[in-house]
Amino acid sequence: MMPSWSLIAVWLPLLVVAAVQTLKMAAFSYVLGVIAGLVIAIGQMSEHRLLSKACRVYIEFIRATPILTQLFLIYFVLPSVGLALPEFTAAVIALGLHYAAYMAETYRSGIAGVPVGQREAAQAIGMTRTETLPYIVLPQSIRIILPPMVNSAISLLKDTSVASLIAAPELMLRANDLTSEYYMPMPLYIIAGIFYFMMAYPLSLWARHLERFARRGYASAHSVSR
Amino acid sequence: MTVIVTAGSFVVSIVLGIISAGCATSRSPVLRAISYAYVEVFRAVPILTQLFIIYFGLGSIGIKLNPIPAALVGFGLNGGANLTEVFRGGIGAIDHGQTEAALSIGMNPLMALRYIVLPQAFRIVLPSLTNFAIGLLKDTSLASAVAAPELSFDANTLVERTFQSPEIYILLALFYLAMSLPLSALATSLERRSARGHRA
Amino acid sequence: MPLVRIRGLHKRFGAVEVLRGIDLDVHAGEKVSIIGPSGSGKTTLLRCINYIGQPSEGHVTVNGSLIGEKSVGDRFVALSDRSLARQRAGIGMVFQRFNLFPHLTVLRNIELGPVKVLKVAPAEARERALTLLRKVGLADKAAAYPEMLSGGQQQRVAIARALAMQPKLMLFDEATSALDPELVGEVLAVIAQLASEGMTMILVTHEMQFAEDISDRVIFMDHGKIVEQGPPDQIFHAPTHERTRAFLRAVLDRRAKPL
Numbered sequence: 001m002m003p004s005w006s007l008i009a010v011w012l013p014l015l016v017v018a019a020v021q022t023l024k025m026a027a028f029s030y031v032l033g034v035i036a037g038l039v040i041a042i043g044q045m046s047e048h049r050l051l052s053k054a055c056r057v058y059i060e061f062i063r064a065t066p067i068l069t070q071l072f073l074i075y076f077v078l079p080s081v082g083l084a085l086p087e088f089t090a091a092v093i094a095l096g097l098h099y100a101a102y103m104a105e106t107y108r109s110g111i112a113g114v115p116v117g118q119r120e121a122a123q124a125i126g127m128t129r130t131e132t133l134p135y136i137v138l139p140q141s142i143r144i145i146l147p148p149m150v151n152s153a154i155s156l157l158k159d160t161s162v163a164s165l166i167a168a169p170e171l172m173l174r175a176n177d178l179t180s181e182y183y184m185p186m187p188l189y190i191i192a193g194i195f196y197f198m199m200a201y202p203l204s205l206w207a208r209h210l211e212r213f214a215r216r217g218y219a220s221a222h223s224v225s226r
Numbered sequence: 227m228t229v230i231v232t233a234g235s236f237v238v239s240i241v242l243g244i245i246s247a248g249c250a251t252s253r254s255p256v257l258r259a260i261s262y263a264y265v266e267v268f269r270a271v272p273i274l275t276q277l278f279i280i281y282f283g284l285g286s287i288g289i290k291l292n293p294i295p296a297a298l299v300g301f302g303l304n305g306g307a308n309l310t311e312v313f314r315g316g317i318g319a320i321d322h323g324q325t326e327a328a329l330s331i332g333m334n335p336l337m338a339l340r341y342i343v344l345p346q347a348f349r350i351v352l353p354s355l356t357n358f359a360i361g362l363l364k365d366t367s368l369a370s371a372v373a374a375p376e377l378s379f380d381a382n383t384l385v386e387r388t389f390q391s392p393e394i395y396i397l398l399a400l401f402y403l404a405m406s407l408p409l410s411a412l413a414t415s416l417e418r419r420s421a422r423g424h425r426a
Numbered sequence: 427m428p429l430v431r432i433r434g435l436h437k438r439f440g441a442v443e444v445l446r447g448i449d450l451d452v453h454a455g456e457k458v459s460i461i462g463p464s465g466s467g468k469t470t471l472l473r474c475i476n477y478i479g480q481p482s483e484g485h486v487t488v489n490g491s492l493i494g495e496k497s498v499g500d501r502f503v504a505l506s507d508r509s510l511a512r513q514r515a516g517i518g519m520v521f522q523r524f525n526l527f528p529h530l531t532v533l534r535n536i537e538l539g540p541v542k543v544l545k546v547a548p549a550e551a552r553e554r555a556l557t558l559l560r561k562v563g564l565a566d567k568a569a570a571y572p573e574m575l576s577g578g579q580q581q582r583v584a585i586a587r588a589l590a591m592q593p594k595l596m597l598f599d600e601a602t603s604a605l606d607p608e609l610v611g612e613v614l615a616v617i618a619q620l621a622s623e624g625m626t627m628i629l630v631t632h633e634m635q636f637a638e639d640i641s642d643r644v645i646f647m648d649h650g651k652i653v654e655q656g657p658p659d660q661i662f663h664a665p666t667h668e669r670t671r672a673f674l675r676a677v678l679d680r681r682a683k684p685l
Contacts, residue, residue: 064406066364069399077396120478121525121584125539125591126515128507135542139529154270161272162368172274179282186283193271193279200270 003187011178011191018174019195025091025170026157032096033156034149037103044104055104062101068162070094075166087168091160099156106148110141143214150207154200161196171195231294231366235301236359242306247313261310268307273365276300277372297369305362312358316351317343356413360406367402427490429454429595429626430475435484437470437650444470446650448484452628454594457621459637459658460630462647463673468630469522471647472597475628476517477510488517489594515543518588522600524580526572526587532559533568536587544591551590558586562616578609582616589620596620598629634678638662646670 003011044055062070071094078085085093114137122132164172175192179185249261268276281296291299320343328338430452437445444467452458460468473479475486477494485502486493493513495502505513527535536555540546546554559565562582564575572580581601588596598617602610614636621627621640631637637644637658644661646654646669654667665671 060407061403064360064410065399065402066367068367069402073396073399115525117521117523117525118527121519121521121527123511124476124478124514124517124519124521125587126511126543127539128511130507131511131542135538136527140527143529158270158272161274164274172272172278175275175278183286185278185286189275189279189283193275196272196275197267197270201266204266204270 003182003184007182007184008187008191011188014174014178015171015191015195018169018171019199021088022157022160022170023199025088025095025160025163025168026153028092029095029099029160030153030156032092033099033103033152036096036100037107040100040104041107044108059101059104062098067094067098067159068165070098071162071166087163087166090166091163091168091170095156095159095163098159099152102152103149106145106152107141109148110145111137113144114140147207147211147214150203150210154203154207157200157203158196231297231301231369232359232363234294234298235305235362235366238298238302239305239309239358239362240355242302243309243313246306246310247317250310250314251317265307265310268304273300273304274368274372276304277368281372293369293372297366297372301362301365301369305358309355309358312351312354313347316347316354319350320346352416353413356409356416360409360413363405363409364402367398428452429456429489430628431487432471432475433485433487435471435474435486436482437467437474437479438482444650445474445481445484448650448652450645450652452595452626454626455624456626456642457640458628458643458645459641460628460645460647461632461634461637461661461673462653465649466647467650468647469599472519472599472628472630475595475597476514476519478514478519488513511543515539515591516594518591518593518596520581520584520588520596520598520601522604524572524577524584524604526580526584528572530571531568532564532570532572532575532583535572535583536590539587539591554590555586558589559583561589561619562586563612576609577605578612581605581613585613585616585620594626596625596627598627598631600630600632603632632677634662634674646673648673 040055040058044052044059046052071091074094074097075085075087075090078090118136118140119129119132122136123129127135160170161172163170164176167173171192175188179188182188246261246264249257250265252258277297277300280300281291281293284291284296324342324346325335325338328342329335333341428451430450432448432450435445435448435450436443444465446467448467448471450471460471462468470479474481475488475493477486480494485495491513492502494510495504496509497503526532527538530538533552533555536558537548537551540551540554541548556565556568559568562585564579564582564586567575567579567583572583575583585601601617602613605613610633614633617627617629618636618640629637629641639658641658643655644658645652646661646665646667648669654661654665654670660666661670662674665674
């Protein structure tokens with residue numbers, strides 16, 4: 001069942017193009033997720049009872065339902081209220097809005113993860129609550145949220161595969177096409193797997209590195225004798 | 227079907243996860259390497275691809291699996307890789323002093339593990355485990371996508387087959403909501419219950 | 427007019443009343459130590475002075491201004507965050523857990539307040555910061571990050587950070603309680619130096635000998651009230667209340683006794 005090298009030579013360029021489409025989809029979705037997540041996180045912290053409730057409901061809904069269902073809702077159900085989106089766009093929006101909810105939670109834990117003593121110390125030297133954010137709180141939350149943000153990027157990259165089920169252009173769809181043409185699912189899906197691995201593994205290494213980096217800098221909270 | 231696949235995969239994942247965590251923390255570099263490779267590979271490749279390899283790929287070289295066993299293998303292997311880190315963290319988080327204290331009152335290492343370390347580790351991994359269970363429940367939605375089609379992979383056919391009246395998807399969303407929310411509530415109450423003994 | 431005037435201070439956390447009516451005056455240049463068992467409300471009291479903790483009832487006045495509120499006719503209205511921040515700038519606080527900003531160098535920790543809050547020119551703020559670092563004996567650590575310093579060093583930087591704002595009053599919240607014993611001395615030395623220079627200070631502390639050495643007045647608190655106050659001689663050697671005596675006995679007599 002091993003494919004000949006000439007066959008692989010035919011497949012590879014097509015798969016590479018598809019992998020690039022996967023990366024494009026992931027990149028657009030990620031940007032959407034980061035920005036929308038910020039909006040939702042801020043909305044959740046607002047004093048407007050209705051707004052913060054709505055944001056909370058959104059997050060819970062996203063987390064309780066599969067990405068596939070959300071994708072189908074956007075691609076198949078929206079047209080009946082007049083919004084028919086092409087596959088790639090629908091996928092980007094579904095993935096983006098899905099990960100926005102997770103980003104919002106990440107941002108929230110980032111802010112909450114800064115010890116309360118930090119804000120108190122900043123206020124004790126005369127900073128207003130607003131001033132504590134850019135100088136003291138946010139810089140420290142960045143260290144906390146980076147690892148989960150990279151892990152989300154990895155998950156997002158993998159979830160682009162789900163878009164193949166609405167025939168959006170990406171790697172799995174191309175693998176499916178080639179399988180129906182050549183009927184060799186094993187090598188084809190394994191090669192697809194290798195492509196995903198090559199895209200995701202560097203991110204995974206970076207996440208590990210960031211996790212180590214995130215642990216630095218909190219020794220000041222504990223008494224240390226050196 | 228969703229429930230069987232989820233529950234079964236959950237069990238398989240836990241077993242594999244514990245074994246893999248054990249390898250990861252072992253003194254043998256070979257075992258550690260195997261665990262690392264297992265985790266990194268299965269976490270870098272989408273679950274959909276893994277399912278396709280197991281169901282269609284193996285099928286084409288003669289190992290024909292029924293949809294449910296295929297899903298169990300696929301989700302189980304994938305889940306085990308994801309849980310490795312959870313278990314590793316749980317065991318590592320238990321202060322060495324606990325084991326030392328247990329040994330100093332005369333327990334042997336196995337007893338120490340069973341009565342002192344694992345109960346505390348369990349409390350630590352519980353939230354991650356319940357999150358994992360909820361994620362698994364959602365991922366099984368992909369199993370139906372794989373099991374339904376026959377061997378024709380024509381993209382259009384795939385779309386046509388899954389295109390049904392829009393209401394179905396709303397119902398589907400509500401179905402998952404109905405299953406996930408109680409699970410989350412159960413998770414929170416379990417967490418609170420097992421954390422009770424821990425507050426100083 | 428006392429520098430600090432506290433009248434009728436009550437503080438409740440939910441159903442628990444931690445401060446049950448505190449009246450206190452502290453005069454400029456005075457060094458006041460507050461001692462007492464855990465849960466007596468000492469830290470809560472301190473934190474109400476610069477409004478890091480908000481009183482449930484009662485009023486705090488520092489240097490003539492009501493802290494955290496202003497009187498509008500015959501009512502009292504909360505101050506805006508901006509005005510409150512300005513008030514806090516004149517009061518320095520040193521925390522038990524230092525609370526240095528980990529993402530900034532030692533020097534930056536100290537000059538941040540003057541530059542951003544007091545709007546001092548950066549060059550001058552830097553000069554001030556370096557002078558203060560020299561004063562607390564850490565001039566060579568200017569470019570270090572807090573995590574690289576020992577606890578005693580971090581606390582000394584924290585004191586410098588508070589001093590950089592040129593406060594009229596310094597509040598020390600168990601400044602040495604989180605330190606390993608051998609590091610306590612270097613911090614106490616800095617505080618003693620500050621005391622000898624005339625800084626008005628209120629210290630919550632467990633260091634009884636230190637309190638006796640530098641204080642003008644010692645206050646013993648228990649269960650949210652001031653039980654007894656007076657010169658260190660009186661409090662430590664001739665206390666009038668049984669509770670004070672019991673507390674001092676428990677704290678000062680560390681010899682092992684059979685149960």
